[in-house]
Amino acid sequence: MDIPKEILLTMYERMVRIRKFEEKASELFAKGLLPGFIHTYVGQEATAVGVCAALKPDDLVTSTHRGHGHVIAKGGEPQYMMAELYGKETGYCKGKGGSMHIADPDKGILGANGIVGGGLPIATGAGLSVKLRNSNQVVACFFGDGASNQGTFHESINMASLWKLPVVYVCENNLYGEFTPQKRHQAITDISQRATAYGIPGVTVDGMDVVAVYEATQEAIKRARAGNGPTLIEAKTYRFHGHFEGDPQLYRDQAEVQKWMERDPIPSFEKQLLESKVLTEEDLRKIREAVQREIDEAVKFAENSPYPADREAVEDIYTDLVEEGRVR
Amino acid sequence: MRKMSFAQAINEGIRHEMRRDPNIFLMGEDVRFGVFGVTAGLYDEFGEDRVRDTPITEEAIAGAAVGAAAAGSRPIAEIMFIDFITVAMDQIVNQAAKMRYMFGGKIKLPITYRTMAGAGISAAAQHSQSLEAWFTHVPGIKVVFPSTPSDALGLIISSIRDDNPVLFVEHKLLYAVEGEVPDTDEPIPLGVADVKRPGKDVTIVATGFMVHKALQAAEELAKDGIEAEIVDPRTLFPLDKETIYNSVRKTHKVVIVTEEVKRGAWSGELAADITEDIFDELRAPIKRVGSLNAPIPFSPPLEKYVVPNEVDIINAVKSIA
Numbered sequence: 001m002d003i004p005k006e007i008l009l010t011m012y013e014r015m016v017r018i019r020k021f022e023e024k025a026s027e028l029f030a031k032g033l034l035p036g037f038i039h040t041y042v043g044q045e046a047t048a049v050g051v052c053a054a055l056k057p058d059d060l061v062t063s064t065h066r067g068h069g070h071v072i073a074k075g076g077e078p079q080y081m082m083a084e085l086y087g088k089e090t091g092y093c094k095g096k097g098g099s100m101h102i103a104d105p106d107k108g109i110l111g112a113n114g115i116v117g118g119g120l121p122i123a124t125g126a127g128l129s130v131k132l133r134n135s136n137q138v139v140a141c142f143f144g145d146g147a148s149n150q151g152t153f154h155e156s157i158n159m160a161s162l163w164k165l166p167v168v169y170v171c172e173n174n175l176y177g178e179f180t181p182q183k184r185h186q187a188i189t190d191i192s193q194r195a196t197a198y199g200i201p202g203v204t205v206d207g208m209d210v211v212a213v214y215e216a217t218q219e220a221i222k223r224a225r226a227g228n229g230p231t232l233i234e235a236k237t238y239r240f241h242g243h244f245e246g247d248p249q250l251y252r253d254q255a256e257v258q259k260w261m262e263r264d265p266i267p268s269f270e271k272q273l274l275e276s277k278v279l280t281e282e283d284l285r286k287i288r289e290a291v292q293r294e295i296d297e298a299v300k301f302a303e304n305s306p307y308p309a310d311r312e313a314v315e316d317i318y319t320d321l322v323e324e325g326r327v328r
Numbered sequence: 329m330r331k332m333s334f335a336q337a338i339n340e341g342i343r344h345e346m347r348r349d350p351n352i353f354l355m356g357e358d359v360r361f362g363v364f365g366v367t368a369g370l371y372d373e374f375g376e377d378r379v380r381d382t383p384i385t386e387e388a389i390a391g392a393a394v395g396a397a398a399a400g401s402r403p404i405a406e407i408m409f410i411d412f413i414t415v416a417m418d419q420i421v422n423q424a425a426k427m428r429y430m431f432g433g434k435i436k437l438p439i440t441y442r443t444m445a446g447a448g449i450s451a452a453a454q455h456s457q458s459l460e461a462w463f464t465h466v467p468g469i470k471v472v473f474p475s476t477p478s479d480a481l482g483l484i485i486s487s488i489r490d491d492n493p494v495l496f497v498e499h500k501l502l503y504a505v506e507g508e509v510p511d512t513d514e515p516i517p518l519g520v521a522d523v524k525r526p527g528k529d530v531t532i533v534a535t536g537f538m539v540h541k542a543l544q545a546a547e548e549l550a551k552d553g554i555e556a557e558i559v560d561p562r563t564l565f566p567l568d569k570e571t572i573y574n575s576v577r578k579t580h581k582v583v584i585v586t587e588e589v590k591r592g593a594w595s596g597e598l599a600a601d602i603t604e605d606i607f608d609e610l611r612a613p614i615k616r617v618g619s620l621n622a623p624i625p626f627s628p629p630l631e632k633y634v635v636p637n638e639v640d641i642i643n644a645v646k647s648i649a
Contacts, residue, residue, distance in 0.1 A: 060399060062395070091432070092431075092432065092434075093430060093431050093434070094432035095432075096429055096430060096431075096432050097430040097431060097432065101430035101431065103430070103431040103434060103435065104434070105398070105431070105434050105435050110395070110398050110399070111427060111430070111431055111435075113423075114422075115418055115422050115423070118391075118418060118419070118422065120391070121387060121388045121390070121392050121394070121395065121419055122391050122392075122394050122395035122419075122423060123395055124388060124391065124392050124395060125391060125392030125393055125394055125395025125396040125397075125398075125399070125403070126395035126396065126398060126399040127395070128392055128395070128396050128401075129395065129396040129397075129398075129399035129400055129401040130399060131377075132353060132377055132378070132401055133351070133399075133401065135400075137399075139395075139399075152387055152388065152391065152418075155383075155385040155388035155391075156388050156391070158383060158385065158388075159382065159383060159385060159388050159392065162383065315433070316428055316429050316432060316433030317428070317429050317467050317468050318428070318468070318470070318492045319428070319436050319491040319492055320490075320491070320492070321566060323467060
């Protein structure tokens with residue numbers, strides 16, 4: 001691995017942060033402490049982290065309903081995320097968005113999205129803005145195998161390839177669109193094949209291997225920054241939890257889940273780091289412990305934060321207007 | 329004052345703003361030449377980057393505007409016919425209108441969606457609708473509906489300068505209408521109604537092309553001694569209720585005239601507002617004039633039958649006058 005040590009370290013730390021954040025969120029949800037519903041990223045960490053490690057701080061990402069991983073991978077802070085999951089005033093979105101709509105524009109995170117495939121045109125437009133403003137940024141657009149069947153997939157990639165926009169389309173093929181396995185929602189296995197239809201490169205990469213994802217993304221970014229247009233990266237991955245927390249997962253075999261869990265991206269990355277002597281067991285343990293403390297602090301921060309005031313419900317709809325409130 | 333057509337006024341407003349701010353760009357299907365020539369000539373001045381023909385791909389046009397605005401540009405996105413906006417609804421309703429709110433005010437989306445509405449040229453059921461009410465129903469988007477060249481000029485400037493998504497609705501029969509416009513390109517604030525004709529006997533609130541039908545009706549009514557006051561809200565949201573209410577406080581009678589299919593129309597919302605807020609001012613039931621609850625038919629006599637005209641307005645006024 002000829003990747004600088006600090007990047008490998010950040011990758012590991014962020015993968016662990018995603019895992020521990022999601023495990024905590026899952027636990028809190030099961031206890032009934034989180035409103036709404038959440039879709040966890042457990043198992044897919046290598047994809048978000050591999051992609052975002054190749055991005056610069058001012059590069060942009062669009063995310064999905066399963067977005068916690070993308071936010072953390074791009075530098076999002078667990079305390080504000082956790083507070084958002086609780087619906088608290090201190091959350092990233094003042095509690096107005098929740099799990100599915102976390103955004104941090106200052107870090108280039110243009111928001112998670114509750115509509116499957118909804119982020120694709122947005123990423124494309126962000127790429128257009130980058131091109132028009134000559135800002136040399138790149139946009140990474142995350143979406144799933146399910147979204148690859150939406151019209152927005154076709155409309156967006158057609159547009160981006162036509163205009164050579166600096167967008168990296170990252171299809172996280174976790175083999176299920178909600179409850180439906182890939183073989184029952186599309187007739188192909190490798191979604192990257194669809195790139196051919198747009199005259200752009202399409203690559204399939206092992207989404208459980210953070211280094212492989214990182215390298216494929218670097219290649220795509222190089223192409224994007226050079227003005228040569230988008231790339232479609234398909235990362236084959238797997239979600240270890242259900243579509244949402246509490247999903248009884250009647251649609252899949254536990255043996256399949258077990259098989260994929262044996263390929264857990266975090267232990268395998270640890271092994272790589274140890275074998276190449278980048279980090280020691282001690283280093284890894286320290287990172288895990290520090291992240292665990294950070295997540296525990298995030299929960300305390302969220303729990304100790306107030307709910308938003310009622311009037312917040314009618315603010316932030318427009319920049320210059322407040323809608324009428326209710327007198328009770 | 330200068331004389332200009334409605335289409336030229338929109339063109340002038342866009343040109344003025346694009347000269348002022350290099351961050352503004354225009355995209356849509358065939359905008360280089362422009363349907364009805366509205367955007368004609370802008371390509372020659374600003375080039376293909378800023379006057380951008382898109383594939384026929386409404387959801388990507390609407391969504392690319394969201395992404396471009398989120399990333400720091402100020403897009404003007406054209407959805408050629410408002411009927412085609414159905415294809416783009418997710419990006420306008422779920423994304424553009426909600427992102428700022430969902431993100432706790434952390435983002436602004438200065439988008440102008442321009443689109444052409446209305447019947448009158450035998451364009452049939454998929455190219456003639458008046459769907460503006462759908463968007464007034466969605467918090468997070470403003471809806472502008474000018475009726476004269478002067479208003480179109482001032483309101484397109486304000487729409488482009490607004491930091492929120494704005495749907496700018498252009499009635500296709502207005503494009504050729506000529507009128508006086510101020511010598512300088514000045515914005516007209518959104519949310520300010522305009523009294524198009526003063527009167528004391530009845531308030532006619534009319535929008536878009538129906539403003540002109542109402543003006544014709546008012547001339548006829550005047551012959552019978554009924555002086556109608558015509559209020560053009562100009563923006564459907566934000567709505568200048570005070571100007572409308574002040575007129576009602578004077579006339580105590582209201583007819584609302586819109587080209588929309590009457591069922592579920594914006595006119596119903598306004599009627600409800602008036603009854604909730606100033607019911608005591610009314611001396612007669614509020615009357616609404618709108619299109620029949622039918623798709624817009626192709627055949628010219630049928631189209632004329634479905635869409636309201638000055639006779640319908642006169643009849644409505646006389647029924648309460």
